[in-house]
Amino acid sequence: MVPHLVTALTGPINELEARILDSLPAIERWFRLEWMEHTPPFYCAVDLRNSGFKLAPVDTSLYPTAFNHLTPEMLPLAVQAAMAAIEKICPEAKNLLLLPDSALVQRNPFYLGHLQRLVRIFSQAGLNVRLGALDLRIDQPQTLRAPDGGELLLEPLLRTPRRLGLKDFDPCTILVNDDLVAGTPAVLENLHEQYLLPPLHAGWGLRRKSRHFQSYEDVAKKFAKLLGMDPWLINPMYATCGEVDFSSPGGLDCVQANVDALLTKIRRKYKEYGINERPFVVVKSDDGHHGAGIITVRDARELPDLQQRCADKAAGVTEVIIQEGVATYERVHEAMAEPVVYMIDRYVVGGFYRVHAERGVDESLSGPGGRFVPLAFADGHQLPRPGDKPGVSAPNRFYMYGVIGRLAMLAASYELEATDPDAETYE
Amino acid sequence: MVPHLVTALTGPINELEARILDSLPAIERWFRLEWMEHTPPFYCAVDLRNSGFKLAPVDTSLYPTAFNHLTPEMLPLAVQAAMAAIEKICPEAKNLLLLPDSALVQRNPFYLGHLQRLVRIFSQAGLNVRLGALDLRIDQPQTLRAPDGGELLLEPLLRTPRRLGLKDFDPCTILVNDDLVAGTPAVLENLHEQYLLPPLHAGWGLRRKSRHFQSYEDVAKKFAKLLGMDPWLINPMYATCGEVDFSSPGGLDCVQANVDALLTKIRRKYKEYGINERPFVVVKSDDGHHGAGIITVRDARELPDLQQRCADKAAGVTEVIIQEGVATYERVHEAMAEPVVYMIDRYVVGGFYRVHAERGVDESLSGPGGRFVPLAFADGHQLPRPGDKPGVSAPNRFYMYGVIGRLAMLAASYELEATDPDAETYE
Known part of the structure; x- marks a missing residue:
């Protein structure tokens, strides 16, 4: 049952894993206190990406399939x-x-x-x-x-x-x-x-993706403070553009400016951590037209060339989120893999790897051609093994995924409170 | 992981199993409503005995090891x-x-x-x-x-x-x-x-065992009403004697009278269900001196002969419970086995078979020489498989054990409420 995992195990993720394991009771208590104040979504599935130096949620589904x-x-x-x-x-x-x-x-x-x-x-x-x-x-x-x-x-x-x-x-x-x-x-x-x-x-x-990631940023900051770490290690940066007209000549100006600014920010972070990778961002619709029109950009100057492609792929998209790309360096055998964590109420109840043999490290793994490999939660019991060295123990890895999955779930809870149209009637 | 189980699968238990499976959502809802009114013990382990025609708890430990x-x-x-x-x-x-x-x-x-x-x-x-x-x-x-x-x-x-x-x-x-x-x-x-x-x-x-079984009787009656069945199928009958002096000539009179009355009641039940077994009762101390002085009696006239033995084994025992014996007809390979169900809060979290090769069907399996075989909860996921015929599916059997285990836990909750010395301050 345990998938054959190949993960680029560079420094920051191992450090993160070690810090999360060391802080286990404190983390669980922190969640417990958060759930006293906030109601968890009934059920939830979170797509994660582990780049080896950064672990972040990329999609939080409140209607999990x-x-x-x-x-x-x-x-x-x-x-x-x-x-x-x-x-x-x-x-x-x-x-x-x-x-x-x-x-x-x-x-x-x-x-x-x-x-x-x-x-x-x-x-x-x-x-x-x-x-x-x-x-x-x-x-x-x-x-x-x-x-x-x-x-x-x-x-x-x-x-x-x-x-x-x-x-x-x-x-x-x-x-x-x-x-x-x-x-x-x-x-x-x-x-x-x-x-x-x-x-x-x-x-x-x-729902808007940017609203979710705004809440996630709050959650990631609180959590990073608890652990005494840089929230960037678990938080993908983002920017938004309101009305984007993909068909008009100047329609992409806002996107281009934001892509450029975001890439600069990421480059700065990469330099800080000594990461020798070329940063990228993903441009996608801010609402739920998932899959449609996800564009990977490594240079703002590419954008005009991409415009024709965008016009086809992203037809009908008007609101746009530009998000820091997190490459997936996890593989199941030779194929790209991203973990998906499932939760009911406040509890992690399972997960799997979404695997796609034909996609690149910086591409979405959703869509045709994908397959699923159950996470080794069951075999590893999803429970951390304190004492195992970071990076060598599957259960430790999955405990960490369960923590980040729950952070995204908590963000969804913040998000739904903030966007509740009936909220004022409760006050 | 699945123990090789040999269980006498006679009518009543299969009927009970079928009825429990058919009523699953109703049973779970019933427990939910009970737990709204009563607080489950923090943790708990219940020894069960399955005689093929009767399934009953025989011990409810509130300090599980x-x-x-x-x-x-x-x-x-x-x-x-x-x-x-x-x-x-x-x-x-x-x-x-x-x-x-x-x-x-x-x-x-x-x-x-x-x-x-x-x-x-x-x-x-x-x-x-x-x-x-x-x-x-x-x-x-x-x-x-x-x-x-x-x-x-x-x-x-x-x-x-x-x-x-x-x-x-x-x-x-x-x-x-x-x-x-x-x-x-x-x-x-x-x-x-x-x-x-x-x-x-x-x-x-x-604590007194008789107080627990008094509460268990209440619980079993309620549950039997929900399922439209005879509570006897899950409830061991019992009687108590207060001050028993094992050393004086007339000291066992109360025990003898109660053993006789209880055996008569059991015989009547066996006749009603067409059970061709010789009934027996167990005589044990009503307090927690478990293991010490458990005596199996098939005829009240045996008691005077047993008196000397009792005086040795049950030294210091003054309060006595006389309980309907439930033989264990479950075997793991050749050895006698009794299931033990573990619970934390209101949830069944596991179990095992207590196995003893040298004991008889009507003897306690606790004590030296015993060993443990994990229940196939994990493999069978403890979850019932609706549609499987009664008696053929391990998960169905274990679901039933989990239900009876929880009934005993609920009885412990009733019992602790009734015996709470501070109860009046809460009213």
């Missing part, structure tokens, strides 16, 4: 975490309505495997789980066949003025697994009697 | 459960003072392995853990060498009028792992500023 890629050994942890989450949110709950991604549920058999896994986790945590169709054109129950031969029943939604449910099924909690990139469906509005998880403003139609 | 016999695969579950427990009891805690059993810590190397495991669990849950000596004659730090070569430091206690700690170590929480069978040590009295876990009245110097 691919739970089926976690090892079966992690299931009891997921069930236990789900029990803890339910106990806090709605201990008296009987029924959970799960709303799958309306596109994936129709066309991606692996997504059905993921849904089976979610159903299993929440059933075993003590809930009756049924699936509702966010696509309102579905007016009859639909039987979906999963890759393992199992079946899932997708049922039409029944909306009343105050509640959402299915025929003969009135849930206490509604768990959304569609990232709502197209905006908030009307059928989910004004459900004040039921727990809707995650809250609607977590949808990618409203 | 042998955490080292759980599989390493279960560690993350234990850590997660410990995190959940700490979060509820004292989220701001930094330091945990662990008080080992004062006798075992000096003479049993396996117990040191157990302590290492506890230290690891609570450290990784985010606490600084140190060990204090309940034996006040220890006035210098003492280095103990564990079987794996690791070391543990046992330090003298420092008691101030209001607090207990060690040199330069002021804990928020004190976790006792000594069953206090000799009574409550003065050094633990009047600690109102710190969390003392378990509470002092959980000590075997004060």
Whole structure:
């Protein structure tokens, strides 16, 4: 089960690992205190990149898919975490309505495997789980066949003025697994009697990556202070441009200026740490059109040449985030790999490597051609082995990944508090 | 890892297993609601016996030892459960003072392995853990060498009028792992500023087995009602005698009368279920002198013959519990086996089989000559496999064991509420 890992083990990450292991009880206590003040997202998956000198989250999904890629050994942890989450949110709950991604549920058999896994986790945590169709054109129950031969029943939604449910099924909690990139469906509005998880403003139609990384910067600074280290080692720098018109001649001016400034900042940091790499930034849409239009830039002067390409790839993108690129120097056999950490409530419940044989160190590993290798969490028990030298122990590596994953989750919690449209009513 | 199990799979247990699996979400919800009203013991180990027609707890330890016999695969579950427990009891805690059993810590190397495991669990849950000596004659730090070569430091206690700690170590929480069978040590009295876990009245110097089984009967009845079944299938009947004088001629009269009455009741139940076994009862001291003086009786007329033996084995015993015997029909290879379920907070975190090659189906498997085989929780993930036929799937069996283990834990919670000497101050 343990993937054959080849990681460039240069100084800073080993130092970071050693510092994290040394501070274990303090770190766990710090998280405990943070979670007294802030509510963790119900579930969450964080993509990390480990460049050997820097470890940073690059994407925090509040509608995680691919739970089926976690090892079966992690299931009891997921069930236990789900029990803890339910106990806090709605201990008296009987029924959970799960709303799958309306596109994936129709066309991606692996997504059905993921849904089976979610159903299993929440059933075993003590809930009756049924699936509702966010696509309102579905007016009859639909039987979906999963890759393992199992079946899932997708049922039409029944909306009343105050509640959402299915025929003969009135849930206490509604768990959304569609990232709502197209905006908030009307059928989910004004459900004040039921727990809707995650809250609607977590949808990618409203969320902005830059807002998340603004919160992550706050979290990274606090955490770095606790550990007495430079937050840059875990925090990717970024800048934003508002209205970017990719088709007009001057449309990229803001992007070009920011790319240039950010590359200068990174160069300075590389010099400080004696890193002999050529820095790069990634330019991507600030909203949830993930995958579309991720452009890697090593020199602001490249940008005009890239403009035509941008115009194609990034059509429709208007808000842009320019982020410090973190190369992935982890490999599973020969292929580029990035770790993904899964959490339910405040607990790390598993993870895997997203692996892509045909991509470069500075490219996104999402998209076609990728595959998944379970993290050795299970074999290594995800628990650190104090005393092992930094860099030599898989469990130590994974504990560190779990810490950074949780920092990103905490950032999502800060972010959702800051962007909550109903926040003032609680004060 | 999966022990080779041979279990007599007669009707009632298979029916019970099927009913428990069918009712899974309802059972988990029921536990959730119970834990809203009652506080689980901090940690707990329950010995079970499965006779093929009856599954019952026979001992509920509130100072569990042998955490080292759980599989390493279960560690993350234990850590997660410990995190959940700490979060509820004292989220701001930094330091945990662990008080080992004062006798075992000096003479049993396996117990040191157990302590290492506890230290690891609570450290990784985010606490600084140190060990204090309940034996006040220890006035210098003492280095103990564990079987794996690791070391543990046992330090003298420092008691101030209001607090207990060690040199330069002021804990928020004190976790006792000594069953206090000799009574409550003065050094633990009047600690109102710190969390003392378990509470002092959980000590075997004060606890009575009959009080536990009285609470267990309540719990078993509630649970049986939920499942629409006969509580006898999970509940061992019992009776008590107060002052028993084993040395006087008429001293056993009460015991004899109760043994006779209990055997008659069991015979009636066996007849009802068509069970062709000879019933038996066990006579043991009602307080915590476990192991000492457990006598198996199949006929009240045997008792006078046993009196001499009793007088030797049960010297000093005055209060007696007479309990329905539950034979163990589980075997690991050829040896008698009884499952033991471990819990932290409300969560099952592992278990093992206590195995004894030289004991009979109706004898205690504790004591010299026993060994331990980890339960296949890890491999089977302790999670039920709905759809598997009852009796054929190890995970289903272990889920059922986890349910009965938690019923006994819930009974301990009822028991500690009922016996709390400070209870009236909370009302």
